[in-house]
Amino acid sequence: MSVCAYIIITAIIVFKIVCHGGDNSKNKYSTIKMPTINVNRSVLEKLIGKKLSEKALAERINYLGLSVEEIGEDEISIEVEPNRPDMLSEQGLGRALASFVGNKPGLREYSAKSSGQKCFVQKGMEKIRPYTACCIVRNLKLDDDKIKEIIDVQEKLHITFCRRRKKAAIGIYPCEKIKFPIYLKSDQPDRIVFRPLEFPKEINARQILSQHPAGREYAHLVENLDRYAYFSDSEAKVLSFTPIINSHLTGKITEETKEAFIEVSGFDLNICRMVLNILVTAISDMGGRIESMEVVYPDKKIRTPDLSFKKMKVELDYVNKKLGLDLKEKDLKALLAKMGFGYQDRIALIPCYRADIIHQIDLVEDIAIAYGFENFVPKIPNKATIGQESPIEVFKSKIANLLVGLNTFEVSTYHISSKEKETVFMECEKDVVELANALTIDYNILRTWILPSLMQVLKDNLHNEYPQEIFEIGYAFEKDEAEDTGVREDSHLAFISCAKDTDYTRARQVMDYLFSSIGLCYEVKEDDLPSFIPGRSGRIFVENIEVGILGELHPKVLGNFSVGMPASGFEVNLDRLFSIFAQEDELFIDEGVFLLSREIKEKFPLLLLATETIKEVKIKNKEEAHEVIKKKLIDKWKGAKNIEENKELLQYRVFHEKLGLTDVASAAEAIIKRYLSLGKFPDINSAVDAGNIASVEELTSIGLFDLDKISGKIKVRFARDGDEYLPYGQKNNQKIKPGRIILEDDDRIFAVVGYKDSQKTSVDLSTKNLLIVTWGEEGKDEKKMERVLRRVRELLEQKQ
Numbered sequence: 191m192s193v194c195a196y197i198i199i200t201a202i203i204v205f206k207i208v209c210h211g212g213d214n215s216k217n218k219y220s221t222i223k224m225p226t227i228n229v230n231r232s233v234l235e236k237l238i239g240k241k242l243s244e245k246a247l248a249e250r251i252n253y254l255g256l257s258v259e260e261i262g263e264d265e266i267s268i269e270v271e272p273n274r275p276d277m278l279s280e281q282g283l284g285r286a287l288a289s290f291v292g293n294k295p296g297l298r299e300y301s302a303k304s305s306g307q308k309c310f311v312q313k314g315m316e317k318i319r320p321y322t323a324c325c326i327v328r329n330l331k332l333d334d335d336k337i338k339e340i341i342d343v344q345e346k347l348h349i350t351f352c353r354r355r356k357k358a359a360i361g362i363y364p365c366e367k368i369k370f371p372i373y374l375k376s377d378q379p380d381r382i383v384f385r386p387l388e389f390p391k392e393i394n395a396r397q398i399l400s401q402h403p404a405g406r407e408y409a410h411l412v413e414n415l416d417r418y419a420y421f422s423d424s425e426a427k428v429l430s431f432t433p434i435i436n437s438h439l440t441g442k443i444t445e446e447t448k449e450a451f452i453e454v455s456g457f458d459l460n461i462c463r464m465v466l467n468i469l470v471t472a473i474s475d476m477g478g479r480i481e482s483m484e485v486v487y488p489d490k491k492i493r494t495p496d497l498s499f500k501k502m503k504v505e506l507d508y509v510n511k512k513l514g515l516d517l518k519e520k521d522l523k524a525l526l527a528k529m530g531f532g533y534q535d536r537i538a539l540i541p542c543y544r545a546d547i548i549h550q551i552d553l554v555e556d557i558a559i560a561y562g563f564e565n566f567v568p569k570i571p572n573k574a575t576i577g578q579e580s581p582i583e584v585f586k587s588k589i590a591n592l593l594v595g596l597n598t599f600e601v602s603t604y605h606i607s608s609k610e611k612e613t614v615f616m617e618c619e620k621d622v623v624e625l626a627n628a629l630t631i632d633y634n635i636l637r638t639w640i641l642p643s644l645m646q647v648l649k650d651n652l653h654n655e656y657p658q659e660i661f662e663i664g665y666a667f668e669k670d671e672a673e674d675t676g677v678r679e680d681s682h683l684a685f686i687s688c689a690k691d692t693d694y695t696r697a698r699q700v701m702d703y704l705f706s707s708i709g710l711c712y713e714v715k716e717d718d719l720p721s722f723i724p725g726r727s728g729r730i731f732v733e734n735i736e737v738g739i740l741g742e743l744h745p746k747v748l749g750n751f752s753v754g755m756p757a758s759g760f761e762v763n764l765d766r767l768f769s770i771f772a773q774e775d776e777l778f779i780d781e782g783v784f785l786l787s788r789e790i791k792e793k794f795p796l797l798l799l800a801t802e803t804i805k806e807v808k809i810k811n812k813e814e815a816h817e818v819i820k821k822k823l824i825d826k827w828k829g830a831k832n833i834e835e836n837k838e839l840l841q842y843r844v845f846h847e848k849l850g851l852t853d854v855a856s857a858a859e860a861i862i863k864r865y866l867s868l869g870k871f872p873d874i875n876s877a878v879d880a881g882n883i884a885s886v887e888e889l890t891s892i893g894l895f896d897l898d899k900i901s902g903k904i905k906v907r908f909a910r911d912g913d914e915y916l917p918y919g920q921k922n923n924q925k926i927k928p929g930r931i932i933l934e935d936d937d938r939i940f941a942v943v944g945y946k947d948s949q950k951t952s953v954d955l956s957t958k959n960l961l962i963v964t965w966g967e968e969g970k971d972e973k974k975m976e977r978v979l980r981r982v983r984e985l986l987e988q989k990q
Contacts, residue, residue, distance in 0.1 A: 226259065226267060226268065226269050226270070227267075227268055227270055227278060227279070227280075227283070227342070227346065228265050228266070228267050228268075229265065229266050229268065229280045229283060230264065230265060230280065230335075231261070231262070231263070231264055231265060231266050232264070233280055233284075234266065234280055234283065234284050234287070236284075237280065237281065237283075237284025237285065237287075237288060237475070238284055238287045238288045238291060238293060239288055239293040239294055240291065240293050242291070244261050247261065247266070248261055250287060250290055250291055251266075251268060251283075251287070253290070253559060253562070253563070254274075254277070254286060254287070254290060254559065255271050255273070255274065255559070256268050256269065256270055256271060256274075256277065256283075257269040257271075268283070270346070273546045274286075274546060275346075275347060275350055275351040275468055275545055276468050276471075276543040276544060276545065278343050278346040278347060278350070278468075279339060279342075279343040279346075279472040280339060281471075281472040281473075281475035281476060282343075282468070282471075282472050282475075282543070284475075285298060285475065285530065286529075286530060289527070289528055289529060289530040290528055290529065290560070292528065295524075295527040295528055295530075296527045296530070296531075296532060297499060297527075297530065297531060297532030297539050297541055298471075298530060298541055299497075299499065299541075300470075300471050300474055300480065300497040300542060301480075301497055302325065302470075302480040302481055302482040302495055302497055303480075303481050303482070304481065304482050304484075304493070305325070305326045305481035305482060305483055307326060307370045307371060307372075307481075307483050307484075308370070308371040308372070308483060308484045308485070308486055309322060309324050309371060309372040309373070309374065309453070309483055309484070309485050309486070310371060310372070310373050310374070310486045311373075311374045311485065311486065311487045311488070312373065312374060312375045312376060312488075313488040314376065315374065315375075315376055315419065317415075318376045318415060318417055318418070318419045319374070319376075319419035319432055319433070319455050319456065319457070320457060321455065321456055321457065321458065321459040321462050322374050322453050322454065322455040322456075322462060322485060323453070323454050323459070323462040323463045323465075323466040323485065323494040323495060324372070324451065324452060324453035324454070324466070324483050324485060324494060325451075325452055325466065325470060325480055325481060325482055325483050325494060325495050326365065326449060326450070326451055326452070326480075326481045326483060327449065327450050327452060327470060327473050327474075327478040327479065327480055327481070328448070328449045328478065328479045328481060329448070329449075329477060329478055329479040330447055330448050330449065330450060330473075330476075330477075330478050331448075331476075331477055332443065332444070332445050332447055333445055334445070336476060337443060337444070337445070339476075340362065340443070340472075340473065343469065343472055344360050344362065344469065347360060347465055347468065347469065348360065351461070351464070351465060351468070351545065352456070352461070352465060354408075355408055355411060355433040356411060356433075357456050357457065357458060357461050357630075357632070358433075358454050358455065358456030358457075358458070358461050358462050358465050359432050359433030359454070359455055359456065360452070360453070360454050360465060360469065361421060361429065361430045361432060361436055361441060361452070361453045361454075361455070362436075362441070362443055362450050362451075362452050363429050363430075363436070363440055363441045363443070363450060363451045363452075363453075364440075364442070364443050364444070364446075364447040364449070364450060364451075365447075365448075365449035365450060365451055366446075366447070366448070366449070367439065367440045368423040368427065368429060368440050368451060369423045369424045369425050369427075370423065370424060370451075371423075371424055372421060372422070372423055372424075372429070372451065372453070373421065373422050373423070373424075374419065374420075374421055374432075374453075374455065375419070375420060375421075375422060376417040376418060376419050376420070377417060377418065377420065378416070378417060378418075379394060379395040379396035379417075379418050380394050380395075380396055381394070382394060382395040382418055382420050382428065382431055383395075383428070384427075384428035384431070384437045384439070385437060385438045385439055386398050386402050386404070386405070386431070386434075386435045386436070386437065386438060387404075387435050387436045387437065387438045387441060387442060388438060389401075389402055389438060395418045395420070395431050395434075398431060398434060398435060399412070399434070402434075402435060404434055404435045405434055405435060408433060408434050409434075410652065410653060411433055411434070412433075412434070413752065414752055418431060419431075419432050419433075419455065420432060421453060421455075423440070427439070427440055428440070429441055429451075432455045433455065433456075452466065452469065452470065454466045454469075457631070457632070458630040458631055458632060459492075460629050460630055461629075461630055463494060463495065463496060464543075464545045466494060466495045467495050467496075467497060467542045467543050468543045468545065470495055470497075471497070471542065471543045480495065480497070482494060482495060495542075496542070497542045498542065499532065499539045499540055499541055499542060500539075500540040500542075500547070501537050501538070501539060501540070502537065502538045502540055502547065502550065502553065503536060503537060503538075503550065504522070504526075504533075504536060504537065504538045504550060504553050505536070505550070506518075506519060506522055506536070508550060508554070509522065509553075509554055509557055512551070512554045513554065513557070513558055513561070513566075514566075514569075515561070517557075519536075522557070525556075525557045525560040525561055526538055526553070526556070526557065526560070528560040529556040529557070529559065529560050530544075531553070531556070538553055548629065581768075581777065581788075582681065582764075582765070582768050585764070585768045585771065586663050586681065586764060588708065589663065589683055589704070589708075589764070590661075590663055592703070592704055592707050592708075593661050593685065593700075593704070596659070596700065596703065597659070598659040598660060598661055598685070598700075599658075599659070599660050599661075600660070600661055600662065600663070601644065601647050601660050601661070601662050602662065602664070603640075603643040603644075603646070603647065603662060603664070604633065604637075604643070605636060605637060605664065605665055605667070606625065606633040606634075606635065606636060606637065607633065607635055607636070607637040607642065607643060608631060608632045608633065608634060608635065609622055609624065609634055609635045610631070611632075611642050611645075611646060612635065612637060612638055612639070612642050614750070615642065615645070615747065615750040615751060616641070616642050616645075616720070616721045616747055616750075617720055617721055617744055617746050617747050617750070618720030618721050619720070620638045620639075621638075621668075621669060622635040622636070622638055623635055623636040623638070623667050623668070623669055623677050636667035636677065637666055637667065638666055638667060638668060639666050639682065639684070639761055640662050640664055640666060640682050640683075640684035640761055641684050641686065641721070641759060641761050643662065643684075644660055644661075644662060644684055644685075644686045644759070645686070645743075645747070645751045645753065645757075646751065647660060648660075648686065648688050648751065648753050648757065649751045649752055649753060652752065652753070652754070656688065656689045656690065656755055657687065657688065657689030657690075657692065658686075658687075658688045658689070659685075659686070659687045659688070659689075660685070660686055661683065661684060661685040661686070662683075662684050663681065663682070663683050663764065664681070664682060665679045665680065665681060665682070666679070666680055666682045667679050667680075668680070670911075672925050672926070672927040672928065673927065673928070678911060678928065680763050680764070680765045680766075680911060681763070681764040681765050681768075682761055682762065682763055682764060683738075683761065683762045683764050684759065684760070684761040684762075685697070685700055685759050685760055685761075686743075686757055686758070686759035687700070687757065687758055687759060688753065688755050688756070688757040689755055689756070690755055690756070691756075692742075692755070692756045692757060692758050693726075693742055693756060693758055694723075694726040694727075694740075694741060694742040694758055696758055697740055697741070697742070697758040697759050697760050698714070698740070700760075701714075701730070701740060701760055705732075708771055709771075710732055710767075710770065710771060711732070712730055712731065712732045712737075713730075713731050714728040714729065714730055714731075714740055715728050715729050715731060716728045717729050719739055719741060721741075721743065721744060721747050722739075722741030722742055722743060722744055723741065723742045723743070723744050723745075726741055726742040726758075727739065727740065727741025727742065728740055728741065730760065730762060732767065732770050733770055735766060735770065735912075736766075737762050737763050737766045737767050737770075738760055738761050738762035738763055738767075739760065739761055740759070740760035740761075741758065741759075741760075742756065742757070742758040743756075743757040743758060743759070765910065765911065766910075766911070766912070769910055777789075777907075778905060778907070779791060781799075783801050783903070783904060784799060784801075784903070784904050784905070784906050785903050785904065785905045785906065786799070786906045787905070787906055787907035787908060789907070789908055790906060790907065790908060790931060794848065794849060795968075796848075796967050796968045796969065797849070797965065797967070797968070798965065798966050798967060798968040798971065798972065798975065799906065799963065799964075799965050800963070800964050800965070800966075800975045800976070800979060801961060801962060801963050801964075801979075802961075802962040802979040802980075802982065802983060803897060803959070803960070803961055803962075804959070804960040804962070804982075804983055804986060805958075805959050805960075806958060806959070807877060807957065807958065807959070807960050807986055809875050809876050809877045809953070809954070809955050809957055810875065810876045810955070811875055811876070811955070812873065812875075812876060812879075813876040813879065813880075815985075816876065816879050816880065816883060816985065819883050819985075820871040820879070820883065823866060823871065823883065823886055823887070824866050824869055824870070824871055826866075827862050827866035827867055827886075828866060828867060828868075828869045829867065829869075830862070830866075830867050833859070833862060833863060833867065836889075838889045839856070839858070839859050839862075839889055841970075842856050842858070842859075842889060842890060842891075842966075843855070843856065843859065845966065845967045845970075845971070846944060848967075849931065849943070849944065850929060850930070851943075851944040854944055854945060856889075856890070856891045856944070857882075857885050857890075857891040857892065858885045858886050858888070858889045858890060858891065859889075861882055861885065861886055862886060866886070875953065875954065875955060876986075877894060877953045877957065877960060877986065878894060878953055880982050880985035880986050881894045881962065881982055883981075883985060884978045884981035884982045884985065885978065887978075887981060888974050888977055888978040888981065890964060890966060890971065890974055890975065890978050891944065891964065891965060892962055892963065892964040892978055892979075892982070893933075893941055893943075893947050893962070893963045893964075894947075894953045894960060894961070894962055894963075894982075895940065895941070895947065895951045895952075895953065895960070895961045895962075895963070896951050896952065896953050896954070896957045896959070896960070896961075897959040897960060897961040898957075898958060898959050899940075899950060899951040900935045900940065900951055900961065901935045901936040901937050902935050902936035903935075903936075904933055904934070904935055905933070905934045905935075906931065906932075906933055906934075907931075907932060907934065908928070908929055908930070908931060908932070909926040909927065909928050909929060909930040909931075909932045909939075909942070910928055911928050912925075913925070913926045913928070913932065913939060914926055914939070915932075915938065915939040915940065915941075915942065915948050915950075916948055916949045916950055917942075917945070917946040917947070917948065917949065918946050918947055918948065918949045918952050919946070919949070920946075920949065926939065926942055930942050930943070930944075930945070931943040931944075933963070938950055941963075943965065960986075962979055962982050964978050964979060
């Protein structure tokens with residue numbers, strides 16, 4: 191058994207920025223340290239249901255993806271990864287460990303009866319704080335330790351899953367001090383007056399932002415808002431100024447609190463629901479009884495929390511393929527139970543508190559953990575290979591190092607983004623690739639460009655000093671019907687400079703430095719592009735190929751991202767740029783007639799190409815000697831059945847499929863199926879007829895080209911985005927699917943291996959010199975390839 195694929199771990203937290211080089215002593219950006227929880231060892235062991243040795247406890251916790259920092263006699267210090275926010279409490283961690291060690295395996299189910307209470311959301315909250323999920327928890331038995339634990343998990347959720355209260359904020363209130371129903375409203379800051387938590391007097395919301403510690407810390411979350419959101423009860427008592435601070439009078443739980451109202455407010459209802467689920471299931475495990483509430487919006491009503499389990503299809507073949515195992519269905523069920531899941535009829539039942547299960551691969555990760563990484567047996571591959579860094583990755587590293595040399599910072603952001611951010615905020619229109627089952631409005635598309643992501647980074651770092659110059663090298667995605675998935679991904683580079691004196695010139699200076707350093711000349715053709723100031727933007731061209739855009743960001747764009755400084759930048763398609771930058775001796779192997787792409791050699795090491803050149807041929811419309819041979823071939827295949835099962839055709843079909851030619855038959859098979867089985871033979875001219883005869887006789891593929899129409903050496907490479915050619919018999923150029931093997935001379939692409947050849951190099955009655963190309967698999971097809979080339983020559987010489 192061997193692990194055959196990397197397990198994709200779904201990350202929940204977004205890191206603001208990752209630094210690459212530059213002056214570290216002046217590094218203004220920092221990553222968020224993973225949250226650490228201190229749990230009572232005896233309480234944890236009680237939740238697990240058994241006592242474990244210190245070694246076993248540390249081992250089990252580490253296998254769950256957490257990091258044990260220290261195990262003491264009474265307390266354990268654990269660093270919790272952000273993809274498992276449900277384990278930020280003793281109850282959540284104990285619940286996971288109880289399943290993992292086999293003491294309480296399977297799905298934990300929770301329920302919530304209706305409380306009969308309501309929360310009303312005021313109209314016009316869309317841009318302030320539009321959503322809330324809330325409930326009531328009764329039967330609380332609190333002491334100092336439990337209160338501390340509830341507050342601790344609340345803050346850990348704020349830091350991680352809620353992204354420092356930006357995505358969501360949690361409020362907990364003693365029911366005995368408030369009167370239902372509850373209202374989520376907005377008002378002018380000066381009119382929201384109450385005593386904030388642990389503050390000596392009443393002040394208004396605007397004063398809270400400057401006088402209260404929490405107000406100063408989170409003031410940036412409400413900047414540029416004319417109205418602030420707050421919760422109040424039916425007697426108009428303020429419960430909290432969300433997402434900043436609770437009221438001291440109505441928002442502080444104590445040991446006397448027996449019932450609590452809990453709300454989660456934010457900009458994404460799905461996140462609010464999940465945060466509430468994580469929190470209340472932990473409180474339920476402390477003995478609390480959860481009761482749901484009706485949330486009344488201006489246009490709808492919902493009930494929260496929803497503690498029912500989710501369903502996700504889990505395919506046994508998929509799991510075994512990814513993990514290199516041979517699990518049976520009963521094994522799958524047991525391993526899922528070990529990670530706290532249920533299983534019924536090939537469906538995994540996912541508990542309401544698991545925020546990290548988004549795709550089937552996430553289940554595969556948990557199955558691998560349950561199986562035990564220590565149980566995977568390493569296996570030496572049966573192929574000897576020599577690894578080396580991909581040329582495009584070397585190129586990217588060079589670009590990154592050049593920009594770091596300018597004291598800019600490299601950032602890393604998600605490949606998924608927001609449609610609003612990519613279009614509305616950037617004041618442009620884009621045909622975006624939308625996610626089918628997006629969980630949040632902030633991440634509902636595959637990004638089409640990187641500049642919006644960099645603008646978001648600037649927005650998240652308004653509190654840091656200027657100038658801020660950042661760049662990112664990553665992937666962008668576009669719709670493309672030529673791709674199997676309908677989506678093409680390209681490597682992009684984006685750069686932004688943001689400072690008081692930044693303008694179009696600064697972006698050009700960085701561009702000049704970058705291109706001169708890699709030895710390429712470029713030009714910018716002025717164009718009034720959306721997102722940029724008219725007259726201060728353009729398209730970037732290298733050797734007449736468009737590779738990117740450049741300009742000074744429009745003030746409307748800056749305003750949409752709340753950036754108060756000018757900004758300019760550029761975005762470049764690195765795949766296109768690399769194809770121009772790369773030298774032949776770096777990318778191609780000289781094999782005489784051909785310059786063979788190293789990429790093709792690495793991917794298809796057994797691909798064999800052979801050629802024959804015939805000079806001074808005389809081509810006719812028809813050669814009588816060929817007609818006799820054609821008739822024999824027609825008689826052999828006419829009305830033939832089970833062509834698909836022909837041993838030789840099947841063997842060659844397998845080779846074709848290795849080359850990715852799964853959607854087209856080989857030339858010989860296509861002729862047999864399309865013509866010979868129907869009693870015909872394709873008639874073009876004597877040269878092409880000779881090629882078709884030889885192809886059918888040997889059941890292999892060949893291509894015939896007018897040698898005089900080919901300029902320079904022939905490159906054999908993979909097609910790239912934007913490649914196109916004019917197929918024989920067509921009037922207009924057609925795009926070539928990236929990844930197809932193509933033949934290209936100094937002027938044009940003239941063939942796509944396995945498909946139609948180009949009209950530009952086609953063989954006709956005026957052809958004097960002929961190039962024949964055939965291909966096969968090394969070690970199997972050499973003799974067949976020699977025969978087919980020799981046969982074409984014989985047929986052509988026979989007629990002369």
